[in-house]
Amino acid sequence: MNFTNPFLNGDGDDKLHEECGVFGIIGAPDAAAACALGLHALQHRGQEAVGITSFDGAEFYTRRGLGHVADNFSSAESIAELPGHMAGGHVRYSTTGGSGMRNVQPLYADLASGGFAVAHNGNISNAMRLKQELVSKGAIFQSTSDTEVIIHLVATSRYPTMLDKLTDALRMVEGAYALVVMTPRGMAACRDPMGIRPLVMGRLGDAVVFASETVALDVIGAEFTRQVDPGEFVEVDFDGTIRSHRPFGDTPARPCIFEHVYFSRPDSIFNKRSVYESRKNIGMELAREMPCDADLVVPVPDSGVPAAIGYAQESGLPFELGIIRSHYVGRTFIQPSDSARHAGVKRKHNANRKIVEGKRIVLIDDSIVRGTTSLKIVQMMRDAGAKEVHFRVASPPTGHGCYYGVDTPERSKLLAGRMDLAAMREFIQADSLAFVSIDGLYRAVGLAGRDKACPQYCDACFTGEYPTPLTDLANRKDREAQLSLPVNEDA
Ligand code: AMP
DSSP: OBOOOTTOOTTSOOSOOEEEEEEEEESOTTHHHHHHHHHHHTGGGOOSEEEEEEEOSSOEEEEEEESOHHHHHOSHHHHHTSOSSEEEEEEEEESSSOOSGGGOSSEEEEETTEEEEEEEESOBTTHHHHHHHHHHTTOOOSSSBTHHHHHHHHHHOOOSSHHHHHHHHHHTOOBOOEEEEEETTEEEEEEOTTOOSOOEEEEETTEEEEESSTHHHHHTTOEEEEEOOTTOEEEEETTOOEEEEOTTOOOOOOOBTHIIIIISOTTSEETTEEHHHHHHHHHHHHHHHSOOOOSEEEEOTTTTHHHHHHHHHHHOOOBOOOEEEOTTSOOTTOSSSHHHHHHHHHHHEEEOHHHHTTOEEEEEESOOSSSHHHHHHHHHHHHTTOSEEEEEESSOOOOSOOOSSSOOOOGGGSHHHHOOHHHHHHHHTOSEEEEOOHHHHHHHTTSSSOOSSSOSSBOHHHHOOOSSOOHHHHHHHHHHHHTTOOOOOOO
């Protein structure tokens, strides 16, 4: 996450735009190489920068770079710079401010207790307030990353052990975090009390591995053992001893349901479920809830493919690749500016004219965020001669910004934040538009429906019900009100 000047939010863009993946391994002779491979499997979680820190029993070594994992860690020399049996790393994406090298993780500091390196996926929703307090007490920040707040809180904690210092620090933090921490005594992995962001652990021989997603374990041949539970801190020593702590007691888990919808890779296991199966089930629910009189089911590749398979199977309509995707461009959304995003859609998708010409098609995508992709794709289908274009979305309308580490912009930039269903249909110029219901989404992930009293997932981007306080956002709204600035209706 990045801090931006709270007084410069004319466009309401002070939220953190960060999507990240973390990886850690301890007890492996080629820890940095394994870490680079693991991060490569997490590349979809962040494409802007990457870093790895290793520890050889005496010293910490860090190498960071802008760009993809393969751009920075494919040479033997790059890995040779990172000796030792412990390594942790991070892939990162942010769209505004602070995208320079100083924010690239892992962040490292020499504390009184020794070296401390941390890689963080998530957003701290009271980071700005904590930072102001720390700065007023004399702290000097090196980066604009909220992760640095954790380092300062650990550094100034009066508790004796590292675990207690970390617990003390994280007790002050609101929001979402999955952390991989390295100290001269070993590695710790921590997940926020609600487990909003994912974190799993596995084994590679004697080595213990942590990663945002199970695909990062698969790629190095590690065995997936279990998820790090919400609120759990797992400590691993160099002799392989594993200790589990739950410093926050039992709080209801609220993992991010958007990991099932879009964010995780479909071959990952998230919250004990196959992401692929969840996506296929969403498509089936969508076919039951929002059937369509059409000739073909066409996915928006790649993110719409599993749901489209489910939709086709349930509806009995043929599934066809009416859009072909170039694999040499990144995710459309992960582009720093609107113009780049628009160009990205065109470079990424092309109509398979032979398939769609003269047909009534049901287009399936995982979500509509700003509407850029859907508008272009509908137009592309019409240009290729489709007779009717019906749009079905494998998630409910995304009407609210995310403050927990997924780059879903604030309400004013979201199509569903600005428009009702009829206006959205008109905007994307589809013949019909429908979304899966929130209960349909919960059924697809194996539940009877959404428990309104105690929702089983964080679904704030769909419902606007945020499971933690959003202190920085509330403070900003107060400030805007005091200055009589127009209040940006983010939440
Ligand atoms: P848009 O063009 O803004 O409506 O973006 C919609 C597409 O972006 C969806 O079809 C998804 O495949 C993808 N997407 C949705 N949410 C995110 C996100 N938070 N980060 C990156 N990509 C996303």
